[in-house]
Amino acid sequence: MTEPLTHPSIWRGDELRTRPDWTASFNEADPERIRGILEDGSGAVLLRGFPVEAHDKNSAREAFREWCGTIGTLVSQNEKGDTVFDVSDAAFGQNDPRTRGPNTNRKLSFHTDRCDVIGFLCWKQARTGGENELVSSMHLYNEIARRRPDLLDVLKQSFLYKRHTVDLGNDASYCEQPIFSFQDGHFACSFLRVLIDRAHADPELPDLTPTQIEAMDFLEEIAGEEGQAFHFRQEPGDILLLNNWVTLHRRSAFEDFEAPEEKRCLFRTWLAMPNSRPLDPRFEANFGATGAGEVRGGFRVSG
Numbered sequence: 001m002t003e004p005l006t007h008p009s010i011w012r013g014d015e016l017r018t019r020p021d022w023t024a025s026f027n028e029a030d031p032e033r034i035r036g037i038l039e040d041g042s043g044a045v046l047l048r049g050f051p052v053e054a055h056d057k058n059s060a061r062e063a064f065r066e067w068c069g070t071i072g073t074l075v076s077q078n079e080k081g082d083t084v085f086d087v088s089d090a091a092f093g094q095n096d097p098r099t100r101g102p103n104t105n106r107k108l109s110f111h112t113d114r115c116d117v118i119g120f121l122c123w124k125q126a127r128t129g130g131e132n133e134l135v136s137s138m139h140l141y142n143e144i145a146r147r148r149p150d151l152l153d154v155l156k157q158s159f160l161y162k163r164h165t166v167d168l169g170n171d172a173s174y175c176e177q178p179i180f181s182f183q184d185g186h187f188a189c190s191f192l193r194v195l196i197d198r199a200h201a202d203p204e205l206p207d208l209t210p211t212q213i214e215a216m217d218f219l220e221e222i223a224g225e226e227g228q229a230f231h232f233r234q235e236p237g238d239i240l241l242l243n244n245w246v247t248l249h250r251r252s253a254f255e256d257f258e259a260p261e262e263k264r265c266l267f268r269t270w271l272a273m274p275n276s277r278p279l280d281p282r283f284e285a286n287f288g289a290t291g292a293g294e295v296r297g298g299f300r301v302s303g
Helices: 011-017 029-042 057-068 137-148 149-155 193-202 210-223 280-288
Strands: 023-025 043-046 085-087 119-122 132-136 157-161 174-178 180-183 186-189 228-234 239-243 246-249 266-272
Touching: 011 228, 029 043, 029 228, 029 239, 057 119, 057 266, 137 149, 137 186, 137 210, 137 246, 149 210, 157 193, 174 280, 180 280, 193 210, 239 246
Parallel strands: 023 043
Antiparallel strands: 043 239, 085 266, 119 239, 119 266, 132 228, 132 246, 157 174, 180 186
């Protein structure tokens, strides 16, 4: 029988709400303490009170970028090297190659991003919807170990990831990495099923096995069960920081305001952390580095 993991990053649903390391005031936020919480605590931090009223949209974006640079190293979110991404409905259309989950208004599935820590500042919230859901991936590991231990080894296998449609600086058409892994005693979970499914649909790449599909389905089924995830809604001025190696996140669909200046918009950053954990070597192709504290993640810049 697999021994259950023990770590402060393990929590269930509303248990996070009562954690003293979950919320803090932006004005009292200390970068060192935040780094510690993200790596060795709950893995999730909500800071309230960023002064959005003192900024226009561009200056708020820039102020958030500068503040995030005190926490970690900003890495690129596209082939141009942009380090802040506006999460808003761009209405490109389903078949437009520029379409990414975060620039639509649809519900997203539980996933991680290509960085150690993801940061969001809420500039404007939607008229309805757009709620956040967070789940501890270490808790999911323990649940799978308890209910279906046969699937743990499957989730530690290498899964093929198709290159993202906007990853234009990357010459490789795919990479391979695990969903659950351990390196030097450190746990890591990384999961973006949309790219796994795209690899499966590519006739030039090997198909997923039925057991691999079952294992991912079971992971998503548990994450979506009542009580497993923590539900809340970011409001203007809220900053959310998540350690991608120990949390999965998603958001619900939303309905926007009509006026362009009132439409939902969050600023997103991807950070490499100076106190990050070592990673399984299989992450090197996608993240660029796997050593503890190394700068890693993000998209390669073209040219």
